[in-house]
Amino acid sequence: MSGRTRVYLVDDHAMVRAGVRAELGDHVEVVGEAADTDAAVAGIRASAPDVVLLDVHLPGGGGRVVLETVRAELPDTRWLALSVSDAAEDVIAVIRAGARGYVTKSISGPELLDAVRRVADGDAVFSPRLAGFVLDAFSAAAAPAPPVPADPETDPGLDLLSAREREVMQLLARGYTYREIGQRLFISIKTVESHASNVLRKLQLSNRNELTRWAATNRLL
Template sequence: MTPRVYLVDDHAMVRSGVRAELGGAVDVVGEAADVAGAVEGIRATVPDVVLLDVHLPGGGGRAVLETLRAELPSVRWLALSVSDAAEDVIAVIRAGARGYVTKSISGPDLRDAVARVADGDVVFSPRLAGFVLDAFAATTPSAPQPEDPATDPGLDLLSAREREVMQLLARGYTYREIGSRLFISVKTVESHASNVLRKLQLSNRNELTRWAATNRLL
């Protein structure tokens, strides 16, 4: 099913460029340039995914999230910003965004990110995942941590290549980026990723990221 997407950015040329990059992979149901317009438009269309700029006239992307998140629980939010500052990333994720990518992202990777968020996954540009993990660790009640980072028996089931793929997945890299780094095809990455989740008895990348953080594998 084609995701229904709403674009929020205060620059018309950026919105036009994003729309062009997304192409037929999504159904763009509306767009807005400021907080008030975004709130009104998103309420009217109830999209699957909102592509949300962080810095907007009228209070920023966080204000849109805080206004609508509880009211529209089915809507998923993906921040798309020129900023890669830790404070921007953490603020919008705490407000309820399911991911954060920077505007340097390629068209294919943006389409992949939107599809994954629409499916309930979380997505971060690679270097931003650490900010989120640090914030999560700082706000989560302390729990007993394994003395040995390899004590989870599932880790022993992974091959050396699967461990490499697992760590890159947990850090937020896309399949294409992992393939490029490891010099393997995207299809091979997908196969390894499937094996990793099956062997570790995890359902998605979000669970994998938390598992890797708990076992100090990031």
């Protein structure tokens, strides 16, 4: 990419934005900044930057909302998450939404500048330990679900479940919460709820207690 990279800053802390500006210096052109999702969406649409430096946790719904709202309108804009959080669920959520990278705020100024330039050029950039989260998540998503052993005594209702519904069913039967299941399978809580509803409906069960008994009877725990 020729010329200075045009960067838009999104972070709800003014001191963080000022610090990022100082670290990036004159090596990039900061074309705007915002502290919440609504302002970010409007500002990014107006400026069409090369790179958006995006905090994950923001007032108004978070960085993922900004990304999902604007990304399709600006296909040439790249997104780099810059967050204090190194939680796997935050990393996976923003990458699934379309970010090209994720770095933590412990990054040095020269490293951040390098990350911005690399993302602008189309590379994917991650802080070292975060790359493992992404690889694990997408490897798990691509891997086929482990087969359920054939058993003549197994309830035939099991055949009605998709591979993902079987995963959700087993975790539900083992007592995991919807949030914990979502984190383990890298899906949203709403998606877990939808799968759980489908599982109960297909197996003709009324609640989780019945599901646990059913799973135990069919030796699926």
